[in-house]
Each structure stands twice: as structure tokens, then as C-alpha cells.
Amino acid sequence: MFQIVKKRELNSSVTLMEIAAPYIARKAMPGQFIIFRVDEMGERVPLTIADFDREAGTITIIFQIVGHSTEKLNALPEGGYISDVVGPLGVPTHLPEGAARICVIGGGVGCAIAYPQAKYLHAAGLQVDVIAGFRSKDIVILEDEFRSHCSDLTICTDDGSYGQQGFVTQALQAKIDSGVKYDAVIAIGPVPMMKFVCALTKPYEIPTLVSLNPIMVDGTGMCGGCRVTVDGKIRYACVDGPDFDGHKVDFDELMRRNGTYREREASCRMLRAADQIK
Numbered sequence: 001m002f003q004i005v006k007k008r009e010l011n012s013s014v015t016l017m018e019i020a021a022p023y024i025a026r027k028a029m030p031g032q033f034i035i036f037r038v039d040e041m042g043e044r045v046p047l048t049i050a051d052f053d054r055e056a057g058t059i060t061i062i063f064q065i066v067g068h069s070t071e072k073l074n075a076l077p078e079g080g081y082i083s084d085v086v087g088p089l090g091v092p093t094h095l096p097e098g099a100a101r102i103c104v105i106g107g108g109v110g111c112a113i114a115y116p117q118a119k120y121l122h123a124a125g126l127q128v129d130v131i132a133g134f135r136s137k138d139i140v141i142l143e144d145e146f147r148s149h150c151s152d153l154t155i156c157t158d159d160g161s162y163g164q165q166g167f168v169t170q171a172l173q174a175k176i177d178s179g180v181k182y183d184a185v186i187a188i189g190p191v192p193m194m195k196f197v198c199a200l201t202k203p204y205e206i207p208t209l210v211s212l213n214p215i216m217v218d219g220t221g222m223c224g225g226c227r228v229t230v231d232g233k234i235r236y237a238c239v240d241g242p243d244f245d246g247h248k249v250d251f252d253e254l255m256r257r258n259g260t261y262r263e264r265e266a267s268c269r270m271l272r273a274a275d276q277i278k
Contacts (some may be wrong), residue, residue, distance in 0.1 A: 002083050007076075014065070018060050021087075022057030024100075031211065042069060088147045090238060101184065104128075107132075107134075109134070110189030113188045117186050119145075128151050136157050137157060152239065154175075156171050184206065192251075194246060228244070229249070
């Protein structure tokens with residue numbers, strides 16, 4: 001059992017939890033993830049480790065409430081317990097040798113994954129520019145945390161209600177056009193966003209890492225559910241990733257695979273809504 005030592009609502013659909021997990025906190029690195037089960041009957045759900053405190057023995061997860069398991073997780077109170085937390089899983093983020101200036105790009109709840117990257121790289125002495133994109137002001141998360149752990153922060157909103165109006169790709173293009181030279185870009189967020197960031201950086205030959213989120217079950221490479229095609233070869237996000245060279249990822253295939261259970265998920269939401277009405 002793993003105790004929830006802190007719980008905080010970041011916006012109406014995104015929650016932060018700090019969990020007592022000393023063995024995981026001791027070895028966790030940016031880019032890695034955990035798999036949790038709310039209870040012994042729960043499904044296995046992967047979540048990136050958003051932060052960790054080795055001295056306190058805690059890890060932080062940030063999740064969007066989008067389905068049954070995250071609804072059950074969000075219903076747990078501060079001081080409550082999660083049945084199972086396994087990790088750290090996956091390969092820590094590795095940047096090109098000698099990189100000095102990095103642009104970390106997060107989209108929506110993907111900013112929860114981008115944050116530990118920015119924090120770690122900034123603490124290591126690199127110049128870190130962060131571009132964080134959201135649909136609107138009311139769902140902006142981690143602004144203060146980013147400002148404390150980067151050299152420059154640009155916030156974009158689709159509707160212009162906060163920061164710059166437009167997409168993260170427009171903000172990145174503007175920085176490149178102004179003469180900024182990046183040694184690498186890290187892009188984390190919705191698959192279409194990562195795809196277009198990579199399309200932008202490829203002509204400039206800027207190494208670009210993406211953190212992939214395919215359907216995942218066991219997290220050990222056994223089930224094959226999280227397979228992705230990278231440079232024409234099958235890779236498994238749970239053991240070979242989740243970070244990959246974005247210029248080599250087959251994003252179209254990834255989007256098709258991620259949509260495999262979309263109709264089933266929608267029908268399950270309708271059934272749960274009907275049960276609540278009863």
C-alpha cells in the first residue's frame with residue numbers, strides 16, 4: 001500500500017498527488033514512469049513521474065481525470081492509500097552529448113511530463129527555454145514551477161486568453177527565426193503536437209526527443225501492447241522508451257493504435273453516466 005501524502009487540484013480535470021514510495025524515489029530519473037492500480041481489481045495504468053524527493057521518499061504524479069481508473073484515483077483522499085505502484089520504469093531521458101541550450105515543449109497535461117525534464121536540466125546548468133501550450137487560461141498548470149526551473153518561459157493559449165495566442169510550434173518558430181540556436185528540443189504532449197514539432201525541427205537538424213504514450217499493459221515488454229515503429233523497426237515504449245528520436249517515429253501509426261479502443265471507452269463513459277443518474 002502506498003500512502004497519498006499530498007493532493008492538490010491543478011485545474012478542474014487535473015490533479016497532483018505526492019505519494020510515499022521511498023524505493024522508487026531513490027532511483028527515479030526524469031523521463032521514467034510508474035504503473036499504478038487503485039485497488040486489487042483495478043486496471044494497470046502508466047503515469048510519468050512528475051517529480052521526486054529522494055530525502056522525503058516521495059514521488060509526484062499528475063494525472064488528467066479521463067476514465068474510470070483516474071476517476072477512482074482522484075476520489076482517494078489525502079492520507080488514503082493506493083494498492084500498487086510499480087517503478088521506476090522506462091529509460092531515463094538522454095540528450096546529445098555537449099548540449100547546452102534546450103527547448104522543452106509541453107502541451108496540455110503533457111506539461112506534467114515536461115516539468116521534471118526542465119527542472120533536471122536547469123539544475124544541471126543548461127539553458128532551458130520552456131514553451132507550454134494550453135487551450136485556454138483556465139487549464140494552465142505548473143506555471144510557477146516552470147518559472148522557477150527554466151531560463152525563459154513562454155505560455156501559449158489557443159484562444160489567446162493568456163500568454164501568446166497560437167500554438168507551441170508558432171512560438172518555437174519565432175524563437176528559431178530570432179536567431180536562437182537549440183542543441184536539442186524535447187516535446188511532450190498530444191501526438192499531433194509532437195508530430196508537428198518534429199516536422200518543424202527536422203529541416204533545421206535540431207535533435208528532437210518525444211515521450212510517447214501508446215496503449216500499455218504490463219510495462220515490462222511482455223505484452224507488446226505499447227509497440228511503436230521507430231526508424232522502420234518495432235520498439236516497445238515501456239522498455240525502449242518512452243523517449244524516442246522524434247524524427248524517426250511513425251506518428252500516423254501511433255495515432256491509429258491509440259484510437260483502437262476509442263469507441264469502447266466512449267460507451268463505457270455513457271454507461272457510467274447512466275449508472276450515476278440511477
